[in-house]
Amino acid sequence: MPAPGAGAPSPAHRGHGGGAAAPSPARVTAVSLAAGAGERAGFRSVATLLIVHHTPSPHCQALFEAVVSGATAPDIAGVRVERRAALAATASDVLAADAFVLGTPANLGYMSGALKHFFDQVYYPCLDATRGRPFGYYVHGGNDVTGAMRAIETVTTGLGWRSAAEPVTVIGEPGRSDLEACWELGATLAAGVMD
16 A cells, blocks of 8 residues: 555645745656655655565554554655565665664564565665664564564664664564554654655
8 A cells, every 4th residue: 555645745845935836747757756866866855764564463564554654644744655565675665765664573583584585685785875874663573572673783783774763572462552652663763854
């Protein structure tokens, strides 16, 4: 399901100040195409938060939905929220993003194979270009998430990403406070890249 407003800039960002006319559809398309190379093009239409997740269970789905809800809250403006399953996310997605939220179950004391695959695919292509970008993450486990947390922190340290929020860790069925923490995680990362 596409993120709200992912297709075109929000009405607040269409004009160029002082009631100027909105850009033509061709201009909007050009801006969208240039988003991945925005810095090279000299402009970006909106900041991008990339949520990379592996969501194999209803518990993980509930956490993911709470993150998305926080990231797309009405108070968040000028941020495109892109959602990618870990097995589908690409280096181009990462290079085009300004911040990241990662989500995974803890499997056998480690992050999911899907999130590991994501890191394997993007690590070297994104190593220098994404250094210093903010990230946060959530982990769901049946009884322990320590190994998964350690693995994520090792890879993100290697990438040079900057932790911008406390990780959210959930054991068992997510409760109200867990869902609120995931909402806050999404909202914090999105607000951090607002123009």
